[in-house]
Amino acid sequence: MSEESKHSLPVINNGMSRRTLLKGVGATLGASSFAIAIAPIAQWAKDTSVDEFLQQHYKELSSSDLDQVITRLEQDAKDKYGADVTIRDHQPLPDVQFAYALNLSICIGCRRCAEACHQENNHDRATSNSYIRVLEMDKGSLNLEHGKVNYDHPVPADDKFYMPVQCQQCENAPCVNVCPVEATWQEEDGIVVVDYNWCIGCRYCEAACPYHARRFNWKKPEIPKQEINPKQGYLSNRIRPQGVVEKCHFCLHRTRQGQLPACLEACPTGARVFGNVLDPDSEIRWVLENKRVFVLKEELGTKPRFFYFFDE
Amino acid sequence: MSTESNMPTATPPNHFTSYPRFIFRSLVLATDGSWLFYAWMTLLTAMTLVGVHAWAVQVRDGMILTNMTDQVSWGLYIANFTFMVGVAAGAVMMVIPAYLYRDKEMHDVVIIGEILAVAAMIMCLLFVIVDLGRPDRFWHMLPFIGRFHWPISMLTWDVIVLNGYLLLNLHICGYLLYIRFLGKKPNPKWYIPFVYLSIFWAISIHTVTAFLYCGLGGRPFWNTALLAPRFLASAFVAGPAFLILAMQVIRRFSNFRISDHPMRILVNIIRVAILIGLLMVVSEIFTEFYTGGAHIASAQYLYFGLHGHNALVPWIWTSIACTIIAAFIFMKPNIIKHKWALDVACILAFIGLWIEKGMGLIVPGFVPSTLHEIVEYLPSMTEYKITVGIWAFGLMIFTVGLKIAIPILTEQLSTQQISKQQENEVQLPVNSHAD
Known part of the structure; x- marks a missing residue:
């Protein structure tokens, strides 16, 4: 098995060298065009922090988690809109419908x-x-x-x-x-x-x-x-x-x-x-x-x- | 290829070495071909990249780049998603004759259907992802990691059945190809149960997708029990129609020998399904218009226009005309002998049903809106670019799948022939792909 694979590989390489080169060029071109095509995502991702990406569902946030999230959101409002805002987490009142x-x-x-x-x-x-x-x-x-x-x-x-x-x-x-x-x-x-x-x-x-x-x-x-x-x-x-x-x-x-x-x-x-x-x-x-x-x-x-x- | 063909006669294969070689061999097969093949793949790559770029801009600047609105909140993406679920489900119409009716010749080509199912499923998932306002949050939808609203939300059911169908078909294709690559006989235990499961699963993907829409009480146009059966009938036309066209292309550009027999079976399936589909359309139209009232506003808008708004009227009548003409051509008794007419019928049926399941089903559900505003919708350039990109990518997966499968399947036949003369002959490199 190993002997034959040793044998078969050079054959493919010799027969295909020009084609392999062309494939390599094609793959490189393809990959770089893909990078250019997808680039707008990178500009968008700059505005999305890792914390935001990993943030859990509201009901799973502990109160300290939520405090951090709210601080981040208030900072975002300052950075993106220039506004000083206060965000609170208002809880439902008992016996109220x-x-x-x-x-x-x-x-x-x-x-x-x-x-x-x-x-x-x-x-x-x-x-x-x-x-x-x-x-x-x-x-x-x-x-x-x-x-x-x-x-x-x-x-x-x-x-x-x-x-x-x-x-x-x-x-x-x-x-x-x-x-x-x-x-x-x-x-x-x-x-x-x-x-x-x-x-x-x-x-x-x-x-x-x-x-x-x-x-x-x-x-x-x-x-x-x-x-x-x-x-x-x-x-x-x-x-x-x-x-x-x-x-x-x-x-x-x-x-x-x-x-x-x-x-x-x-x-x-x-x-x-x-x-x-x-x-x-x-x-x-x-x-x-x-x-x-x-x-x-x-x-x-x-x-x-x-x-x-x-x-x- | 000589290495692989010797495998069965040698010691049992070590999967840790032979599976990587299978993958490598597949990669070589997938990237080798004639200049026509390279031109085709380059074209598809270019179209895919246009779509990727349009999507990247859409994610950055928002879905404002689409023509969707709060009134018409789903458009071309979900329309194509719905249609492609049907194409994937329709591929099962090769699996049923091959495995349930043990049709030998269909069995030889059934992998074409399974590869189509894989490509169509991947397209479906992409159409859903490009429709998300926040694709970065897709992980919220994963079971256990996110919060999966199962079993209440029908969309979670759809996530399960679509991914399940993709995995089933990937397993069946992958297993069969790998085993044949090894030159062994497939062990029925490892794929027959999955094949039977995939038959039921194919029905489920389109049924669940119909339930997404028909379960919404606020949308009378979709809220009909006939929706899932109609979806299935159109699926069993669109899928086989595509497969007939694909088989003819394969016959022309490869040495994979396909007889007329599988095509004849698919034509018979289409003949029944297309008529049942048309019957159900007539039944819906009668019920809507004979009853009258407020509930028919969407149907009125779709077929005849409403209060001077008629953006969808040309679409739906094109669809109906295509489907009826296709139905007539398919009825021709010896249609299988007239390949030109058969191709026309398949193309007409495919286009007709693409419009019917897409623009003719999703969009009118939103027009008029639930507060009876009439806001019309036609796709934007961004939506067209992304849609074309996903279609090109899907065709690329289908092409690559065939490029890998066909040589392995045909070499399997050649291997047996070669191994008979193996002792006294020098092995010739088997070069099955067109070059």
Whole structure:
């Protein structure tokens, strides 16, 4: 066996020397063109630290791990956006179940809620992204098919009513079920959150959501430093990385500290009602008990925590 | 080659030395060929590199370079992924006649199907990776290392079945080629169970991929029980169609002798599958349009346009026309004798189903959006470049696979002939690859 392999190798080499040389040249050319072709990845990798690459899932971080992560993210905001921000990890409050209700009789479709969301949550300025879309609907129909989002005239128009739609914080959330890496889950107070540092950006949740509640960061968000909201939450409004999914989180960095969501505070008509349904004296509890509320696409069985109602 | 052909008569092989030699020999085989072969591989390499570069820029600058939006959040990549799962599954239509029906002639060429399955599976995985916003976080999806949302997320099932199918086919191809390289007879224990498993597995890859879509209640266009059967029917056309074309190319450019018989079997399979597929399309269209209502908005958009938006209408009618014409040509009784017509039918069927599973299935699921916005989608230049790159890479894997397999399979035959005359003859170097 060994004798023959000694014999066969030189034969191949003699017969193939020119071809072997050409193969070598070809392989070298191929490898160097590959290096040139892939080079943009190296420029991108400079912005991604090893710590970020190796970071564990939110639920697996110890408190000291999380402190380190937050310090790094605050430094990133300083380096990349020039802004001094404070990121906190707001925990769900005990005995709290959040719910939202919206009075369609008095919503005038001014879209100030969407604008407030845009600013509160550090959305990309150029795309004027927001977690809220306001549909202009024909009076006499609740069919979303006849809704328009890009209306452009003074509001409220006659014969129209307005229906803002944002994340419904479903109890049986299709987006949570489909996520292959558990990057999104429902917290104890009912808010569905995303770990922006764990999401792989497959966008299966965007396909699964029946309410168009999820947004993808198609590029790095651009925000002038003076416009950045410095009060940030780890699972809520901190500046998101490129290539991950985000969504409405009921402004948990506010609401878990006893404040109201930014969209509610911006509403000029008082159409929005937010609170803890476990609190018997809360306004939300009163609305759910006394108004005939409904949810969107109830037939899908998603069990939203976002309710709509009309005054009689 | 003389070394290898002597192996069986010598002492039992030491795998620690013979396996590296097998790999080395494979590398030599994969990189040797005629000028036409070099030109082909250079072209594919160039196209792959264009795709690699476009992908690298996409990772750096973001998926804003695609034409996808929050409304149409999957596009050309996932469309091609879905189609290639079908091609991979369709390759099983060579395995079933070869192993379940013990068809000798199909058995001789079944490795072509298995190599196609490997190439198509690798393409599928690449199409998923280029669709990720954060490919650097792919490890989050690995079982035990990341957080694998199994069994709830259908995507985790898809990760299991796709990688499983890839490994099964790699094992079957690798084992058979290595054993034949050693000049031995394959031991059925080491591959027959895996072959049977791969038959069920092939069905599962396309079923699970259909379940990705049809399990979404918020997308009425996909939310139909007919989706998985339709996927399978189209897979059993697209896969065999590609294989018929591939076999004719192999016949032309190598000395691997392939009779008309395997092709005839594949044509018979296509004849049945293409009609079942068309029947299911008609059934879907009837149910949608006769019922009417809001749920048909996507189908309306796809086939006829909706409120003046009709980007997909030319695509889907091209697809339907291609498939129907192909079906008619395949029905021709002696189609196997008319290679020109057979090629046209295969190409038409392949294109028709590529559009149907891709642009005709994925995109209309998103139009109109869940809030009934109509945002249209056609792929961007970046998406085309990356897609072409992955196709070129897949063809490269398929070509290399054949370049390794064919000489080993044909040399096996030559080895037996040579070994009969071995005692009194000087061995001639066997040079089976076209040169």
